[in-house]
Amino acid sequence: MKDIEMLPMNIGLDEEVREKVCATLAGVLANQHVLYIKKRNYHWNLVGERFHTLHEFYEAQYTQIEKAIDETAERIRQLGGVAPGSMAEFLEAATLEEVKGGLIHGEDSIKALVNDHDVVIKGLRTAVAEVESQGDAGTADFLTALMQSHEQMGWMLRSFLR
């Protein structure tokens, strides 16, 4: 691939800081992809009496995550980084584990997703503190909002459980 030179950036965050922040964002982007695909998987392969409700609920949630994926990748670009763009890169950087396609009951799928959201929320909480300590207020704000959206999604999932 040909090297493409961009104009240097002068936004008050030096290159080293921006590289660290982009690496943090790349980890977030990777987990978002795993969670996105897992929700699609469950949207397709769910069985049981709550099929219809959960089928639609998962669609609403993965659509929300799809938007977050785009925003996260574009934030990397705004900081002068290159967004990872392949499944291999996402799987390598992700801390969440994907699951193969297979029939699953509603309750089991919810429990798996609640756990994944907990992992993502904890990861984002650490990431916010990291980028704050680097002086990147913009990314701290972005990741805080993302963490809040995961807290909201986690709450909705948890509320399905008895």
Ligand SMILES: [Fe+2]
């Ligand atoms: Fe669908």
